[in-house]
Structures are given as structure tokens and as C-alpha cells.
Amino acid sequence: MIAEKGVWNKLRSRLLFTGPTLFAFITVMIVPFLYGIYLTFTNWDGISTSHSLVGLSNYGEVFKDGVFWKSFGLTLKYVFLSVVLINAIAFALAYMLSRGMKGQSIFRAGFFVPNLVGGIVLGFIWQFIFSNVLVFFGTKAGIPFLSASWLADPDTAFWSLVIVTVWQYAGYMMVIFVAGLMSVPGDILEAASIDGANGWTKMRKMILPLMIPSFIVTIFLSLQRCFMVYDLNLTLTKGGPFKSTEMVSMHVYEKAFLSRDYGVGQAEAFVLFLLVAAITLLQVYFSKRMEVEA
Amino acid sequence: MKRIIKGFQLSMLALIFVMAVTACGGNASNSGSSASNTAEKANSSGNESAVGDEVKITLLNSKGEIQTQLEDAAKAFHEDNPAITLEIQTVPGGSSPFERASTMYASGNPPTMIMLDTGDVEKFKDRILDLSGEKWNADAVANATDLTSFDGKNFAFPLAIEGYGFIYNKAVVDKAVGGSFDPSTIKTTADLENLFKQIEASGKKALVISPMDWSLGAHYLPLAYAGQNKDMAEVNKFMDSLKAGTADLANNKVFNGLMDTFDLMMKYNMDQKSPLSGVYERGPEVLGKGEVGIWFMGNWAWPQISSFDTANGQYGFLPVPISSNPDDYGNQEISSAVSKRIVLDKEKSTPEQQEAAKKFLNWIVYEQKGQDFLVNKASIIPAFKNITLPAADPLGQSIQAYIANGKSEQSMSTLPADHWSKVGASMQKYLAKAGDRATLAAEIEDYWKNVK
Structure with missing residues (x-):
């Protein structure tokens, strides 16, 4: 059928399969995205029936908004720590749970479960743990760093966010690593053992290079998710104490909907989109070049 | 055979198109309302079937x-x-x-x-x-x-x-002052401190500060704006000077008086070890159970307080004093x-x-x-x-009594939409002692200069 001649015939069979998805994609992604870009050139406040074009002044506001760049810096710090910890812990878990130990499927499932809990619920659960459970045990046992809520201090609140993020995503990334580890051919590892390579050498020279494709995926996923974190930020710390843990997505949201500066909020969202797209594309580009063939 | 497949393709395309169009169109007019409407009709025992x-x-x-x-x-x-x-x-x-x-x-x-x-x-x-x-x-x-x-x-x-101020638990303050407590005796910051001391002497904590940004930013701090003058026009002038960046908050008498009272609250706060960890729900609980004598909040908190009530429903409001002169505006007025x-x-x-x-x-x-x-x-x-x-x-009765006696101060109800969040954060910083009063004044002035 596809080989049939005529543009219409080709188009028709393609539309049959991709049409519905394409339609959904265009209406819920492309159109709002373009409309959003249009709104960055206006001074709309989110509700009024009229708005006027203001040119590029919203983008000027973005560069003048010190709080935006401060929270972007904070987000970079958070992303860096989370991505490193998520991948390190996930790889360690995957490595341990793919050596054929007893009950490893149960452990794998167990580590994966946090990922099935939505960020909102997760935030509330951990809020309770950090400000009630830990404080309770801390005061009973007389441990000073646990006897006050972690969420009430800027530094510990930041670390709480990192801890919960790592806990949430490590299991997910572990699954990807497990799949990657299984595809490392056993014969070359065996050959290496016969040649006298010890465990560490095998890890460094063979397993890690062959795992690059998995790392590309996991780092990409964790980068993108951590940059866009909002739900956890909202439910765990609400950006507090005193806005010290306000990540950039939350700042953008508040700019648009709380300060009612829709145009500037949209412009900040667009700038954020460009920055995150650039960072993730660079990551994929450079790590692709590290790939090797077995 | 080919013909049949072609026909099938066409009809599928048409079907998808129609579905998409109807799905969008249906939304606009009366999405879902007809369904709940019929449910309602069924509920109301069918005796008005004639209603057209x-x-x-x-x-x-x-x-x-x-x-x-x-x-x-x-x-x-x-x-x-x-x-x-x-x-x-x-x-x-x-x-x-x-x-x-x-x-x-x-x-x-x-x-x-x-x-x-x-x-x-x-x-x-x-x-x-x-x-x-x-x-x-x-x-x-x-x-x-x-x-x-x-x-x-x-x-x-x-x-x-709605009105707000210091809510007191009468059972606790009665015991503290030894007799029936009269709220009109609290007219100055010193009177308030004295009351705090008396409550602590009776073995209870004096007060709890609920550290939510909306409470500090939308209710407590705006007392400094509203208390500038009894005349609303003067208050509006003050707000204009804040926006223009000409107001000097750090040397403003009302602002400093209000923050002196806040220092006092911080000194006697039951949560001073970790002042930002409290949540709203904690306030009505400790006040209702009589663990503290006073809580800064408004009359909307009554349903929560009443579920912990141990004072036989005896609560009332105290104004937030801002100076040592009983006649200064704001010392005897409740904000509503x-x-x-x-x-x-x-x-x-x-x-x-x-x-x-x-x-x-x-x-x-x-x-x-x-x-x-x-x-x-x-x-x-x-x-x-x-x-x-x-x-x-x-609580409502107490507010009504203040209003009836002419002892009310107009609350600031047209502050910019993000005021509570941004200024509330600055207040939290002050409460956690992560910034001093000069920082707070500078941050508030800065907020007003940049607000649209």
C-alpha cells in the first residue's frame, strides 16, 4: 500500500497511523507552545480581556530579575548534586542486584516503587517524616541535628529536597542500568578473567564503557526531570523557609500567576526552556561521542 | 479487495476527524452540566417534574x-x-x-x-x-x-x-492575672510584656507565633501600614510614598513600634528553638488546649479552636500594641x-x-x-x-464589640497579589533571625519599589 503512487495515497496511509497522535501533539503541545511565545511579547495579566504588544521588554525584565537568576543558580546546584547522586546510587544498586543474589527481583521492585508514587504525595509524606517523625526521634534520643525540623533551615531544607529526589529516581534509573548490565556480553568478561583482569579493571575497562548508552539515557532523564522539578518543591518545602529553596520552575509559576505578570513569567519560562534544551542537547552530543562497540 | 481497504481507510479518517471536532465542540457549551443536572433532578424526589x-x-x-x-x-x-x-x-x-x-x-x-x-x-x-x-x-x-x-x-x-489580632484563651489569662482578665487593660507594649510574664509565671507558655508567610505578610506586617494614621487618605499617601521609594521605613515610628512588639513575641514564643517549623494546625491546638495564652490570628480560626476548646468557649481579641502611649492609634483598635x-x-x-x-x-x-x-x-x-x-x-462577638465601640482599624485589603508571599518571606527571615530589622526594612522598601 505504501508503495502506491500518488501523494494523496501516501499521505492517506501515513495519516491513518500517525494522524491521531499528530493531532493530539499539535493541539496540546505545539499550539500552546507557540501561543505562549506570542504571549511573551504582550503585557497580559492572566485575566483582563485585552492586552497590548510590548515588544521585547519582557525579555529585558527577565535579565533584570535577579531572583530568577538566583533561583536558576540554586537549581543548577540542586540538579548537579541530584544527578550525580541518582546515577551513582542507581548504578551501585543495579550492579549489586544483577549478580544473582537471592531475592534480587524483590529488591529491584522495592527500589522501583518510590517512582510509582507521584511527586505531590511523596512531598507530603516526606514533609511529615522530616518535620514530625525525625524530630520526634531526635528529641527522644537527644540527637541535636534531628531535634529541629530540617525543613525550617535553608541548608537542611535544600538537602531534604536532594535526598527525596534521589530516593524517588534512583530506583527508576536502576532499572535502566539493570537492562544495560544484562546486555554486557558475558563472553568478553570471561575472556578478560582468563587474561587475569580483576573486578575493578573489568569494571573500568569493559563494563563502564559498554554502559555509556545507559548513562546517556539516565543522565538525560535525571537532568531534565530535576531541572523541571515543581511538585516536590511545592509540597515538601513550598520554596521555604523564606524562599531559600525556591527552584526556578516555581519562581516562573509565581511570577506568572501570583505576581500576575503573565508576559514576564512566560518569557522566563521560554528562557528556561532554551537553557535546559541547550544543556541536555550538549550532554547527549558529548556523551554520544564516548560510546564504544564491544 | 484493494477497494475495500481504501474505503475502510477513508471512513476511518472521517471518523477520527468527526470525533476530534465533536470532542472540541462539546466542551464549549455545557460540559458535564447536563449529567449532574439530571442527577440533581433524580435527587429532589421527582415532585417538581413540571418545572420546565x-x-x-x-x-x-x-x-x-x-x-x-x-x-x-x-x-x-x-x-x-x-x-x-x-x-x-x-x-x-x-x-x-x-x-x-x-x-x-x-x-x-x-x-x-x-x-x-x-x-x-x-x-x-x-x-x-x-x-x-x-x-x-x-x-x-x-x-x-x-x-x-x-x-x-x-x-x-x-x-x-473578618478581623485579626491576638486571640487569648480566657482560662489561661485569668489564671495568670489572678482574677477575671479585662482585655482593655492591655494598651501598650509594656502592658503586653507584663501579661506575657504573668502567663509564664503561671506555668504556661505566653504565646505561639504561627510562621506562615500569609499570616506574617498579609496580616501582621500590614498593621504597620494601616496604623500610620486613622485617616485612610493618609494611609494611602504613605503607600504611595512607599511605591515611589521615598518612605523611610527604618525610621518609621509605627513600623518600629510594631517590630518592637514582634521582638517581644519572638522572645516569648513557645517555638523559639525552631521558629519556622510550626504549621497553622498547631496554633489552634496549643491555644485551645491552654498550653499557651495567646495566638496571633483572626476570627476565621474559630472552627479549629473550638475542636480543641478547654476554656469553655471563652476567647477574645487583644489589639497589637505599637507604642508606650495608650492613646496612639492602633494600640486599642482591632484590625478588621x-x-x-x-x-x-x-x-x-x-x-x-x-x-x-x-x-x-x-x-x-x-x-x-x-x-x-x-x-x-x-x-x-x-x-x-x-x-x-x-x-x-x-471571636466574632469580640470583633463585633470592637467595631461597635468604634475601636476598629481598617485592614489593608488591596495590597498587591504577591505581597503576602514576598514580604512574608522577609518576615520569616526576621523571625528565624537570619536577617535584622534593617534588612527587613530594606527588603520591604525594595519590594514596593519594584511592584507593578
């Missing part, structure tokens, strides 16, 4: 604490007016009524009535109905509709008067204002729906059942002179 022109209206409620009371009122209203069905919708916790209402407008499906905060009404001006012709305008308390009138037209229905407004949509609502909504507002003000809902069920202090029912709870 049934009207369904909706109210977006932003006072979460009276949701069940409102639903009961909607039922009572339906009994009185069988042709009108009122559905109560809620603003989800954590988002503001403005956010929710603007989202609903953006999706082309606004509720008939929206309960907004005073400062938001102006933004909706182009989309809501002019209510100047309604009878209740004449019965509203003085100045109740000033802030929602534009070009001489009033756009909103004043629903509630009309806080929630109901507006009527005119864009998507039919004339019948608008009439039904107006009927509901009149029902609240003039019908005995409506007044009963407002005052007794929902514990609201009404903003209407014709409603003579006394407030049902001690």
Missing part, C-alpha cells in the same frame, strides 16, 4: 472552612426556590481564588458566582456584572463597597467582615475589614442564571434561612446592617 425552565448556577467558594455549610445552604436555597439548583465548587487548597477563577475563564467555563478577595475584583471588572442596582447595597455597612466600586458602579457583594466578595459572571452566564444568582445573594441577606446560614452556621460576621443576629462564636 430549571436553572443551574455555580458558586466558586474560596473560604474552604465553610464548604459544608455552603453546601447545606445550597440545599436550603433549592428548597425555597425549586427551580434553581446551586452547586458549590471549591478552590483547591494551595491556590488562590484568582488563579482558579482565571483558569476557569481561560477554559471558557467560568462559574456563575465567584468568591474573590477584595483586591482581585478590579481585575475581573470587564467580565463581571454591575451590581449597583441591587437592594442590599443600601443595607451594607459603611464603606463596605468602596473598594469594589469603579466609575461609580459596585461590582461585588460583601460577604464577610470586609474580606470576601462575591461577583457574578456576565460572559458565559445566561440572563436566567444571573437572575438566579442575584436571588441567592438576596436570599442570604433578607431571608431568615439565609441569615441563619451566614451567621450561625458559617460563623461569619455579616457586612449588612439589617442582619441583627449576634455573632455565634466568641
Whole structure:
């Protein structure tokens, strides 16, 4: 059928399969995205029936908004720590749970479960743990760093966010690593053992290079998710104490909907989109070049 | 064979197209309302099957604490007016009524009535109905509709008067002062400190500061604006000077007096080891159980306090003193204002729906059942002179008494929308001792200079 001649015939069979998805994609992604870009050139406040074009002044506001760049810096710090910890812990878990130990499927499932809990619920659960459970045990046992809520201090609140993020995503990334580890051919590892390579050498020279494709995926996923974190930020710390843990997505949201500066909020969202797209594309580009063939 | 496949393809394409078009079209007019309508009809025991022109209206409620009371009122209203069905919708916790209402407008499906905060009404001006012709305008308390009138037209229905200050637990303070406590004896900052000391001497904690940004930023700090002068015009002048960047907050007498009182509160705060870890729910619990004598909050907290009450329902308000001179404005006045407004949509609502909504507002003000809902069920202090029912709870009664004695200070109800969040964060910083008073003053001045 596809080989049939005529543009219409080709188009028709393609539309049959991709049409519905394409339609959904265009209406819920492309159109709002373009409309959003249009709104960055206006001074709309989110509700009024009229708005006027203001040119590029919203983008000027973005560069003048010190709080935006401060929270972007904070987000970079958070992303860096989370991505490193998520991948390190996930790889360690995957490595341990793919050596054929007893009950490893149960452990794998167990580590994966946090990922099935939505960020909102997760935030509330951990809020309770950090400000009630830990404080309770801390005061009973007389441990000073646990006897006050972690969420009430800027530094510990930041670390709480990192801890919960790592806990949430490590299991997910572990699954990807497990799949990657299984595809490392056993014969070359065996050959290496016969040649006298010890465990560490095998890890460094063979397993890690062959795992690059998995790392590309996991780092990409964790980068993108951590940059866009909002739900956890909202439910765990609400950006507090005193806005010290306000990540950039939350700042953008508040700019648009709380300060009612829709145009500037949209412009900040667009700038954020460009920055995150650039960072993730660079990551994929450079790590692709590290790939090797077995 | 080929022909059949081709035909199949075409019909599939057509089907997809039709589905997409109908799915979009169906949304606009009456999404889901017909389904709930029939459900309602089935509910109301079928004895009004003859009613031809049934009207369904909706109210977006932003006072979460009276949701069940409102639903009961909607039922009572339906009994009185069988042709009108009122559905109560809620603003989800954590988002503001403005956010929710603007989202609903953006999706082309606004509720008939929206309960907004005073400062938001102006933004909706182009989309809501002019209510100047309604009878209740004449019965509203003085100045109740000033802030929602534009070009001489009033756009909103004043629903509630709310006030805030120090709530005291009478059982605790009675024991502390040894006898019956008289709130009018607290007129200066020194009087307040004395009371704190007496409460601590009686073995209780003096007070708890709830560290939410909205409490500190929208209620506590604005006392410094409202307390500038008894004359609202002078207060507005002060606000203008803040916006222009010419006000000197660090040397402002009222601001410093208010923050001196705040220092005092911090000194006697039961949570001073970790001042930011408290949550709202903790306040009514420790006050109701009598673990502390005083809590800074407003009369809306009554339902929560009453569920922990150990003082036999004996609570009242103290003003927040700002100086050592008892006669200074603000030392004996309690801050109060009309806080929630109901507006009527005119864009998507039919004339019948608008009439039904107006009927509901009149029902609240003039019908005995409506007044009963407002005052007794929902514990609201009404903003209407014709409603003579006394407030049902001690906090409302206390506010009413202050207003009746002329001891009230107009709350700031048209602050910019992000004021509570941004200035609240600065106050939290001060509370956690992560910034001093100069930092706080600079941050507030900075906020006002940059606000739009």
C-alpha cells in the first residue's frame, strides 16, 4: 500500500497511523507552545480581556530579575548534586542486584516503587517524616541535628529536597542500568578473567564503557526531570523557609500567576526552556561521542 | 479487495476527524452540566417534574472552612426556590481564588458566582456584572463597597467582615492575672510584656507565633501600614510614598513600634528553638488546649479552636500594641475589614442564571434561612446592617464589640497579589533571625519599589 503512487495515497496511509497522535501533539503541545511565545511579547495579566504588544521588554525584565537568576543558580546546584547522586546510587544498586543474589527481583521492585508514587504525595509524606517523625526521634534520643525540623533551615531544607529526589529516581534509573548490565556480553568478561583482569579493571575497562548508552539515557532523564522539578518543591518545602529553596520552575509559576505578570513569567519560562534544551542537547552530543562497540 | 481497504481507510479518517471536532465542540457549551443536572433532578424526589425552565448556577467558594455549610445552604436555597439548583465548587487548597477563577475563564467555563478577595475584583471588572442596582447595597455597612466600586458602579457583594489580632484563651489569662482578665487593660507594649510574664509565671507558655508567610505578610506586617494614621487618605499617601521609594521605613515610628512588639513575641514564643517549623494546625491546638495564652490570628480560626476548646468557649481579641502611649492609634483598635466578595459572571452566564444568582445573594441577606446560614452556621460576621443576629462564636462577638465601640482599624485589603508571599518571606527571615530589622526594612522598601 505504501508503495502506491500518488501523494494523496501516501499521505492517506501515513495519516491513518500517525494522524491521531499528530493531532493530539499539535493541539496540546505545539499550539500552546507557540501561543505562549506570542504571549511573551504582550503585557497580559492572566485575566483582563485585552492586552497590548510590548515588544521585547519582557525579555529585558527577565535579565533584570535577579531572583530568577538566583533561583536558576540554586537549581543548577540542586540538579548537579541530584544527578550525580541518582546515577551513582542507581548504578551501585543495579550492579549489586544483577549478580544473582537471592531475592534480587524483590529488591529491584522495592527500589522501583518510590517512582510509582507521584511527586505531590511523596512531598507530603516526606514533609511529615522530616518535620514530625525525625524530630520526634531526635528529641527522644537527644540527637541535636534531628531535634529541629530540617525543613525550617535553608541548608537542611535544600538537602531534604536532594535526598527525596534521589530516593524517588534512583530506583527508576536502576532499572535502566539493570537492562544495560544484562546486555554486557558475558563472553568478553570471561575472556578478560582468563587474561587475569580483576573486578575493578573489568569494571573500568569493559563494563563502564559498554554502559555509556545507559548513562546517556539516565543522565538525560535525571537532568531534565530535576531541572523541571515543581511538585516536590511545592509540597515538601513550598520554596521555604523564606524562599531559600525556591527552584526556578516555581519562581516562573509565581511570577506568572501570583505576581500576575503573565508576559514576564512566560518569557522566563521560554528562557528556561532554551537553557535546559541547550544543556541536555550538549550532554547527549558529548556523551554520544564516548560510546564504544564491544 | 484493494477497494475495500481504501474505503475502510477513508471512513476511518472521517471518523477520527468527526470525533476530534465533536470532542472540541462539546466542551464549549455545557460540559458535564447536563449529567449532574439530571442527577440533581433524580435527587429532589421527582415532585417538581413540571418545572420546565430549571436553572443551574455555580458558586466558586474560596473560604474552604465553610464548604459544608455552603453546601447545606445550597440545599436550603433549592428548597425555597425549586427551580434553581446551586452547586458549590471549591478552590483547591494551595491556590488562590484568582488563579482558579482565571483558569476557569481561560477554559471558557467560568462559574456563575465567584468568591474573590477584595483586591482581585478590579481585575475581573470587564467580565463581571454591575451590581449597583441591587437592594442590599443600601443595607451594607459603611464603606463596605468602596473598594469594589469603579466609575461609580459596585461590582461585588460583601460577604464577610473578618478581623485579626491576638486571640487569648480566657482560662489561661485569668489564671495568670489572678482574677477575671479585662482585655482593655492591655494598651501598650509594656502592658503586653507584663501579661506575657504573668502567663509564664503561671506555668504556661505566653504565646505561639504561627510562621506562615500569609499570616506574617498579609496580616501582621500590614498593621504597620494601616496604623500610620486613622485617616485612610493618609494611609494611602504613605503607600504611595512607599511605591515611589521615598518612605523611610527604618525610621518609621509605627513600623518600629510594631517590630518592637514582634521582638517581644519572638522572645516569648513557645517555638523559639525552631521558629519556622510550626504549621497553622498547631496554633489552634496549643491555644485551645491552654498550653499557651495567646495566638496571633483572626476570627476565621474559630472552627479549629473550638475542636480543641478547654476554656469553655471563652476567647477574645487583644489589639497589637505599637507604642508606650495608650492613646496612639492602633494600640486599642482591632484590625478588621470586609474580606470576601462575591461577583457574578456576565460572559458565559445566561440572563436566567444571573437572575438566579442575584436571588441567592438576596436570599442570604433578607431571608431568615439565609441569615441563619451566614451567621450561625458559617460563623461569619455579616457586612449588612439589617442582619441583627449576634455573632455565634466568641471571636466574632469580640470583633463585633470592637467595631461597635468604634475601636476598629481598617485592614489593608488591596495590597498587591504577591505581597503576602514576598514580604512574608522577609518576615520569616526576621523571625528565624537570619536577617535584622534593617534588612527587613530594606527588603520591604525594595519590594514596593519594584511592584507593578
